[in-house]
Amino acid sequence: MEIFATALPALGEAWALILQPAVLGYLVLGVVMGLAVGVFPGLGGIAGLSLLLPFMFGMDPILGLALMIGMVAVVPTSDTFASVLMGIPGSSASQATVLDGFPMAKKGEAARALSAAFASSLFGGLVGASFLTVFILIARPVVLAFGLPEMLMITILGLSMVAILAGRIPLKGMAAAGLGLMIGTIGEADAGGSLRMATYDIPYLTDGLKLVIVGLGVFAIPEIVSLLRQDRSIAKGASLGGGWMDGIRDWMANKWLSVRCSIIGVVVGIIPGLGGSVVDWIAYGHAVQTTKDKSQFGKGEVRGVIGPESSNNAKEGGGLVPTLLFGIPGSGSMAIFIGAVALLGSGDIEVGPGMLKNNLDITYSIVWLLALANVVGTVLCIAASGGIAKLTTIRFTYLAPFLFMLISFAAFQSGQNFEDLLALFSIGLIGIFLRRFDWSRPAFLIGFVLSNPVEKFTNQAFQIASFRFRKSFEEGIDYVFSPIVIVLIVITVVSVVLGIRQAKTIMAEGEVQSGSKRAPLVFLLVIAGYLTFALINANMIPDYNMTDKIIPLVVGGFSLVCCLILLVQMMRRPEGDVIFADKEIAGEDADAPYGLWSTLAWFAGLITATWFVGFILALAGFLITFFRVRANAGWGKTLLLTVAGILFMCLMAGALNRDFPPGLLQGAVDLPWPLK
Amino acid sequence: MTVSNFTRRAVVGLIAAVGIAAPAAAEVDFSGKTIEWVIPFSETGGSAKWANFFAPLLSEELPGNPTVVVKFMPGAGSTKGANWFQEQKHNDGTLLFGTSGSTQFPYLLGDPRVRYEYTDWTPVMASGTGGVAYLNAEDGAKFDGSANGLTGVNFIYGSQGATRLDLVPLLAWQMLGMNVEPVFGIKGRGDGRLMFERGEATIDYQTSSGYLKGSADLVTSGAAVPMMTWGALDASGDIVRDPTFPEMATFKEVCEATDGCETSGPAWDAWKAFFVAGFPVQKLAFLPAGTPQDVIDTYTTAFDAVKNRADFADISASRVGKYGVFTGEDAKAALSTATSVPEEAKANVxxxxxxAYGVALK
Incomplete structure (x- = not known):
């Protein structure tokens, strides 16, 4: 325990390092840059850090750290803007926020939702840092206690949140999660390299689909299309109720929820290999379970915002543990961070096991710089939230083209292929129909996010467990049923039982009317068809690569059974039953002045034009046509908005050194940037 | 082994290259331009670190001090980026491409996704690394410089995939008659080490920098026992002790001491060929096909200047260690050693x- 004796002086040194004017200045600079970069959904931390890398070489370590941490820390804060205001999940950290944050914006409570979210973020960040200050000293054995069976159980706990979010028909929710899992297995298998639902002739598919694309496709596109069809503002009636003070008060009233979710965030964050993918769902599930009146979830319940937002900043702090103590990055931006730290100063700060011994003061500086950056970032965000919330009162027809522009660009950045846009469109279609027929989109997304961890941890844990069992039975049992695993099993079972009991009251898609049999039945058959095809495809993998086929077979089979039971139920139940939920029967979508396909055609048009003339030219054409035809704007307004949009795009992409999707034209002629 | 005598051929070539480069370099000027250094991996991998380390140094040494930016084009295990680079023609010398062992191996193994040809490109810089294998304490006690005591033991190893760099350790252990069961699907060697530390894996290997950073402490604390290095190449292309770990035996020595393991013949040739492609010549920087000589010389001079910086040994310690950086003709020689694997060795692997793993590259 001698390390505790060195901890206090180190903590003092860390604060002496941090509280220099130059350090604070760099921190604020980093925060401001991070906020600017954070506007782009799905790009944030990695793009920003890459931008800073060239300057890190030989820089004074503490200044460089302040700049980088300032930038990384605000991304989970700033992407809340996109998830609350536009329903665009910026990163995996803000997916659960969309569920209640966006409905709040639609009710005209955007400012309230934002400030509640920011207050929670801030608090979560501070709780995380305080917890880490002590915990980091003893974290090593704790991290090592989380072996593969433990990680598998946490993943399953994350999956069990499907029970809560499954919607009114649990079978539909389970089938949606199964479909998400199956879509997550597309591509080259991690273990044996077999191809699932992919071929080497389409190299794009061999890498699988990216989370950014699936998140945008499932959440953002259906909402954008729906609002655009209704031709209204995001906030109904274009009125803003609920100021930012209300949000702070909401947070005050729920501070214990915030504390608990922050702790969940830190603890799950420190487990390497899981990163942030499950944290916000577990926090959301916890918020639901601990709320008495669950009827408002999915319709704009502020606790549904406070829970995930408290956990996602705390998770950043937790993620520092594997990064600093083991040199194993918890996320993409942390990986770049490790690389950048080695460039700082004379390169003698080496992230890894030696960090606590040799650089405890630097370690503490990093922890508290992160907390401080959270404070600065949150204050800036709260200050801005009132103004930015006004965006929700603008007629949506003027926002939509810019949102299409942003999400296309974000999707393209994930893989820099034209196919990224096609994938976005296809997943968007799935999202639209999941929403229309009241299949839980969160369940689908949880399935997708956890697909890879489930498969990986199952295979690896199975392999090592059988290795242990071969040695002796006891050793095998000790390995599989460690105390942590048993605790997690209990939590999971409790949460599933409670979840199923409560699921019917939580409507992630809001109220949905039911109607005739035909459309829901056709959609069910399409999904069952895909699952059957994927099953046959997985079954064709040779048996010696069992690791690559077992999960698709089991999950695919299970989902198909769900679909078949649904099919039987659909045949037996009368029209108008809740199973035939269809948003096109009644409600906002049904009453919308514009049709689905004509609205979607605009987006398809942008993608098609990109294929021919590249993104920027296509965008110019798209914006002009859209404003003239769909929005009926005058030429002056049209040109002004188009120029502003393209200028913004070029400015950001130029600063971040990013390319745009090229088209056939660019293949034939050499054009200067940004047209190339 | 010193840096400049990677092969005898190369020493002569290097002198010649520097001699030619000096006058020619004055004609190429990159003022106000931006050099794009494309890496076919994501921002988070080792190649990204490598390029990010060299980029600012290169910028200082190139005439006109252009901005050197590193761009990432990940996908299909780096074959996507390499296929793209194959299509690129020389334009104004502002395009640089970086590959790693993970790009070399699919090329050597005839992966169906490979549409690139190394011999079309011009290498301007190459760097290498070494690797160390180690055992857990319990099994390590049975290791006496030969693997004879390890034949009856079952090992678990956290692996990224049999067709990756892990091919080299897996093949080595197999040649020693050891029974090593790989658990596939981990994301990096750091994850492998963590698995070892948790006691789930019982054997592991790290590249030299990874070993020094993470595993050397395990050895000091008695939790791990070093087994062998893969070694390094000397001037005549023979495997000698790794300069970073001169006290540790090489795989070659362990193999010689172990019954039934041969350091000649097709199996050995195959292992050595893939070892060379994966370790001593792990990372290469290329200019596209058709690049004129004056541009090549400019880059060679610049990379020479980088590696001759007074502080280069210090700042590069964690990047290239004691393995050195090859430029100009040296880099060419390095490339040809790395990519000229006999057909028989390829077929063997x-x-x-x-x-062993049911991997069919078709």
Whole structure:
């Protein structure tokens, strides 16, 4: 325990390092840059850090750290803007926020939702840092206690949140999660390299689909299309109720929820290999379970915002543990961070096991710089939230083209292929129909996010467990049923039982009317068809690569059974039953002045034009046509908005050194940037 | 082994290259331009670190001090980026491409996704690394400089995939008659080490920098026992002790001491060929096909200047260690050693992959 004796002086040194004017200045600079970069959904931390890398070489370590941490820390804060205001999940950290944050914006409570979210973020960040200050000293054995069976159980706990979010028909929710899992297995298998639902002739598919694309496709596109069809503002009636003070008060009233979710965030964050993918769902599930009146979830319940937002900043702090103590990055931006730290100063700060011994003061500086950056970032965000919330009162027809522009660009950045846009469109279609027929989109997304961890941890844990069992039975049992695993099993079972009991009251898609049999039945058959095809495809993998086929077979089979039971139920139940939920029967979508396909055609048009003339030219054409035809704007307004949009795009992409999707034209002629 | 005598051929070439480069370099000027250094991996991998380390140094040494930016084009295990680079023509010398062992191996193994040809490109810089294998304490006690005591033991190893760099350790252990069961699907060697630390894996290997950073402490604390290094190449292309770990035996020595393991013949040739492609010549920087000589010389001079910086040994310690950086003709020689693997060796490895792991590259 001698390390505790060195901890206090180190903590003092860390604060002496941090509280220099130059350090604070760099921190604020980093925060401001991070906020600017954070506007782009799905790009944030990695793009920003890459931008800073060239300057890190030989820089004074503490200044460089302040700049980088300032930038990384605000991304989970700033992407809340996109998830609350536009329903665009910026990163995996803000997916659960969309569920209640966006409905709040639609009710005209955007400012309230934002400030509640920011207050929670801030608090979560501070709780995380305080917890880490002590915990980091003893974290090593704790991290090592989380072996593969433990990680598998946490993943399953994350999956069990499907029970809560499954919607009114649990079978539909389970089938949606199964479909998400199956879509997550597309591509080259991690273990044996077999191809699932992919071929080497389409190299794009061999890498699988990216989370950014699936998140945008499932959440953002259906909402954008729906609002655009209704031709209204995001906030109904274009009125803003609920100021930012209300949000702070909401947070005050729920501070214990915030504390608990922050702790969940830190603890799950420190487990390497899981990163942030499950944290916000577990926090959301916890918020639901601990709320008495669950009827408002999915319709704009502020606790549904406070829970995930408290956990996602705390998770950043937790993620520092594997990064600093083991040199194993918890996320993409942390990986770049490790690389950048080695460039700082004379390169003698080496992230890894030696960090606590040799650089405890630097370690503490990093922890508290992160907390401080959270404070600065949150204050800036709260200050801005009132103004930015006004965006929700603008007629949506003027926002939509810019949102299409942003999400296309974000999707393209994930893989820099034209196919990224096609994938976005296809997943968007799935999202639209999941929403229309009241299949839980969160369940689908949880399935997708956890697909890879489930498969990986199952295979690896199975392999090592059988290795242990071969040695002796006891050793095998000790390995599989460690105390942590048993605790997690209990939590999971409790949460599933409670979840199923409560699921019917939580409507992630809001109220949905039911109607005739035909459309829901056709959609069910399409999904069952895909699952059957994927099953046959997985079954064709040779048996010696069992690791690559077992999960698709089991999950695919299970989902198909769900679909078949649904099919039987659909045949037996009368029209108008809740199973035939269809948003096109009644409600906002049904009453919308514009049709689905004509609205979607605009987006398809942008993608098609990109294929021919590249993104920027296509965008110019798209914006002009859209404003003239769909929005009926005058030429002056049209040109002004188009120029502003393209200028913004070029400015950001130029600063971040990013390319745009090229088209056939660019293949034939050499054009200067940004047209190339 | 010193840096400049990677092969005898190369020393002569290097002198010649520097001699030619000096006058020619004055004609190429990159003022106000931006050099794009494309890496076919994501921002988070080792190649990203490598390029990010060299980029600012290169910028200082190139005439006109252009901005050097590193761009990432990940996908299909780096074959996507390499296929793209194959299509690129020389334009104004502002395009640089970086590959790693993970790009070399699919090329050597005839991966169906490979549409690139190394011999079309011009290498301007190459760097290498070494690797160390180690055992857990319990099994390590049975290791006496030969693997004879380890034949009856079952090992678990956290692996990224049999067709990756892990091919080299897996093949080595197999040649020693050891029974090593790989657990596939981990994301990096750091994850492998963590698995070892948790006691789930019982054998592991790290590249030199990874070993020094993470595993050396395990050895000091008695939790791990070093087994062998892969070694390094000397001037005549023979495997000698790794300069970073001169006290540790090489795989070659362990193999010689172990019954039934041969340091000649097709199996050995195959292992050595893939070892060379994966370790001593792990990372290469290329200019596209058709680049004129004056541009090549400019880059060679610049990379020479980088590696001759007074502080280069210090700042590069964690990047290239004591393995050195090859430029100009040296880099060319390095490339040809790395990519000229005898057909027989390739066939041998492919058969083994199919037999042991069911991997068929079709």
């Amino acid at each position: 492919k058969d083994w992959l199919q037999e």
